[in-house]
Amino acid sequence: MAETVAPAVAEPARPGSTRRERTGWYFYDWANSAFQTTVITVFLGPFLTTVTELAAGCELGADSCDGAVHPLGIRVAAGSYYPYLISLSVFLTVFVLPVIGAIADRSAHKKRLLAAAAFTGAGATIAFAFVTGERYLLGGALFLVANISFGAAVVVYNSFLPQLGGPDDRDAISSRGWAIGYLGGGLLLALNLVAVTMLSEEGNPQRTLDLARWSIVSAGVWWAAFTLLPLRWLREHPTAAALHGGDNVLTDGFRQLGRTLREIKAYPLTLFFLLAFLVFNDGIQTVITLASQYGTEELRLEQSTLIVTILLVQFLAFGGALALGALARRIGAWKTVLLSLVLWTGVIIAAFRLPAEAPLPFMVLGGCIGLVLGGSQALSRSLFSQLIPAGKEGEYYGFYEISDKGTSWLGPLAFGLVFQLTSSYRVGLVSLLIFFVVGFALLAAVPIRRAIVAAGNTPPRVL
Numbered sequence: 001m002a003e004t005v006a007p008a009v010a011e012p013a014r015p016g017s018t019r020r021e022r023t024g025w026y027f028y029d030w031a032n033s034a035f036q037t038t039v040i041t042v043f044l045g046p047f048l049t050t051v052t053e054l055a056a057g058c059e060l061g062a063d064s065c066d067g068a069v070h071p072l073g074i075r076v077a078a079g080s081y082y083p084y085l086i087s088l089s090v091f092l093t094v095f096v097l098p099v100i101g102a103i104a105d106r107s108a109h110k111k112r113l114l115a116a117a118a119f120t121g122a123g124a125t126i127a128f129a130f131v132t133g134e135r136y137l138l139g140g141a142l143f144l145v146a147n148i149s150f151g152a153a154v155v156v157y158n159s160f161l162p163q164l165g166g167p168d169d170r171d172a173i174s175s176r177g178w179a180i181g182y183l184g185g186g187l188l189l190a191l192n193l194v195a196v197t198m199l200s201e202e203g204n205p206q207r208t209l210d211l212a213r214w215s216i217v218s219a220g221v222w223w224a225a226f227t228l229l230p231l232r233w234l235r236e237h238p239t240a241a242a243l244h245g246g247d248n249v250l251t252d253g254f255r256q257l258g259r260t261l262r263e264i265k266a267y268p269l270t271l272f273f274l275l276a277f278l279v280f281n282d283g284i285q286t287v288i289t290l291a292s293q294y295g296t297e298e299l300r301l302e303q304s305t306l307i308v309t310i311l312l313v314q315f316l317a318f319g320g321a322l323a324l325g326a327l328a329r330r331i332g333a334w335k336t337v338l339l340s341l342v343l344w345t346g347v348i349i350a351a352f353r354l355p356a357e358a359p360l361p362f363m364v365l366g367g368c369i370g371l372v373l374g375g376s377q378a379l380s381r382s383l384f385s386q387l388i389p390a391g392k393e394g395e396y397y398g399f400y401e402i403s404d405k406g407t408s409w410l411g412p413l414a415f416g417l418v419f420q421l422t423s424s425y426r427v428g429l430v431s432l433l434i435f436f437v438v439g440f441a442l443l444a445a446v447p448i449r450r451a452i453v454a455a456g457n458t459p460p461r462v463l
Contacts, residue, residue, distance in 0.1 A: 017164045022173060024233025025164060028157050029181030031226035032118070035125060035150055036288075037185030038192055038219040042310050045082050045293040046303065047212040048131075048139050052081045055134035060205045066423075071137060079297060083416035085140050086289060089147040093401070100152045101398025104159050105391060111231055114156045118227045121149030125220030128213055146220075155401045157230075159394040162385050163237040167452075167460040171333050174382035175325030178374045179318045186314030188222050193307045200304075208303060269451030270387040274399060276446060277380055280341055280439020283432050284376065286411025287347070287369070294351070295362060298425035305359040309366035316370030324375020332463040333379040334448045340376035341440040343368070348433050352426055386452045386459065411435055 054060060056067030056078040068075050076084060100117070104110050124146035131139040165173045192215040201207045264271060291310075295301045328336040347369055354361050381400075388396040411432055418428040452459045 018235075020233050021235055022164050024230040025157070025160055025173075026177045026180040027226060027233070028114070028118075028153075028230040029177045030184030031223050031230070032150065032153065032157075033181035033185030034188045034219040034222040034226075035121065035146070036181075037189050037310065037314060038222075039125060039146075039216050041288050042189065042292050042307055043192075043212045043215050044143065045290060046296045046306075047209065047216065048082050048085075048136065048143070049079060049293060049297070050209055051131065051134065051139055052136040053078045055136045060209070069136060071140070077420050079293075080416040080420050081136065081140070082293065083290065083412040083419075085143055086147075086412040087410075087416070089144050092144065093148050093151050096148055097151050097155050097401045098395060098398035101155045101159065101394035101396065101401075104156045104394030108236060110156055110159065110236060110394075111234055114153055114234075115227065115231055117149050117153035117156065119224055121146045121153060122220045122224035122227070124149065125223065126217050128216045128220070131213060151401050155394060155398045158381060158385075158397040158401070160234060160237070161382070162388070162390075162393050167386060167458050170382040170385050171325055171328045171379060171460075174385075175321045175328075175375065175378040178378035178381075179321040182314045182317040182321065182374055184222075184226070186311055186318070188219060189307060189311050189314060192218060193304070193311060196307060197304055212303070267387075267389065267455055269446060269454055270396070272442070273384065273387055273446045273448070273451060274396075276439055276442035277384065277400065279435055279442060280344075281377070281380065282411045283348075283435030283439065284344065284373070286415060286432055286435070287344075287351075288373075289412065290415060294425050294429060299354060299356050299358070299362060301357070301359060301362060305362065309359075309363045312363060313366045313370035313373065316367050317374040320371040321374030321378050324372070324379060327375075328379050329462060332460075333383045334443075334446075334463050337376055337379050337383065338440060338444060340372045340379075341436050341443070343372045344376070345433065345436045345440075347372075348429065348436065352430050383448070386457055387455050388457075389455050390457070 050060070052069055053065040053067060056065065056069050058065035058067045058078065065078050068077050069081060070076070071081075100113070104113055107113060124142045127142050128139065131142065161170060161174060164170075195215070196208075196211050199207070199211055292306050295306045295309075296303070324336055324340065347365065350365055350368070354365065384396070384400055385393070414431045415428040418431050419425060422428070448463050449459050452463075
């Protein structure tokens with residue numbers, strides 16, 4: 001996530017880090033945001049829910065469906081299948097991502113790890129071309145592979161951040177990466193919007209379903225193609241452990257992870273910040289992931305309305321990420337993230353009160369989300385980089401990624417359970433308020449400057 005799209009902000013300097021290298025790092029955000037935006041945020045929820053409803057015996061294009069499917073003999077309401085899949089994927093990442101992070105810290109070839117994870121995820125996304133008819137199980141399996149690979153690649157990608165800038169530079173670097181990502185994700189979504197608008201046929205829901213499937217495939221192609229740029233421009237910065245490690249990076253990684261788990265209690269404030277992040281970002285990711293499903297199933301909005309809204313979010317989030325990054329330079333990243341959580345609480349309350357079949361209020365709310373979305377996530381990422389002991393970036397970002405892009409689990413689980421009990425998406429949405437309220441309280445309780453010093457790092461001038 002070329003120089004032509006980077007915002008006109010002075011690049012921070014850091015010995016050993018070049019502008020080209022930082023641009024390459026930004027471009028992985030450009031590459032993988034296609035998956036986050038086109039697949040997770042817009043098309044996959046409605047697409048896979050429709051395929052599941054077909055498997056449950058519902059008619060294509062029906063206004064509602066009370067049917068159920070039985071994966072592994074377990075009864076699951078068709079409308080709950082996708083939220084449950086998200087929770088399952090995150091349950092699996094709990095075991096996968098910290099190991100990937102430990103391996104990244106012990107490897108002198110992190111770019112190879114990035115390539116393996118990114119191309120695996122992109123390949124699984126492209127394979128959605130075969131999810132036709134009632135193949136909801138195939139769709140679910142491909143989503144699990146793609147989402148876990150997505151998270152693994154982001155762990156490796158994030159571990160480059162401390163090597164690209166000093167403590168006073170990382171908020172700007174991280175914010176710029178998120179902003180570039182929103183441009184990339186927004187551009188592909190705009191192309192898909194044109195395709196859906198021009199090729200859809202009124203009264204032909206099968207055509208709409210097919211267009212959604214090929215839009216998902218396009219995100220996999222985009223992801224794979226643009227990953228080639230960071231693989232070319234990023235440089236390896238192996239840690240001392242990587243340079244002097246053993247011959248088997250996999251077993252070394254597992255051993256290192258075991259040591260870190262035993263020693264992590266020495267950094268209780270870092271753990272406390274991570275707990276706060278896991279709570280409030282779980283709420284953010286659930287809103288992003290289930291927005292399309294809420295819009296189609298509860299608000300009965302057209303697919304074109306959802307795409308236009310998400311497109312609006314993408315381009316406003318570009319400016320929002322840079323604006324909150326600028327605010328962080330004045331009042332500090334910690335206070336800026338706290339402010340964003342207050343705004344997120346207002347978003348949930350407003351979303352609950354949205355009228356059905358009313359596109360304009362939905363779009364206005366989407367614009368508000370765009371203004372706070374990028375900044376809250378970018379600044380959380382850079383703030384966490386200050387709390388990681390040197391040389392363990394991959395491992396700690398492995399824990400961090402458990403609730404980063406597209407990998408929330410408690411929120412979708414709560415949403416799915418509430419829907420199964422009440423058959424109301426609105427009530428399910430309200431259940432997410434607790435994540436923002438509790439997350440705010442936990443983050444406000446972190447003595448952030450003391451936490452940075454305790455991790456052995458130098459605090460930035462403004463916190």
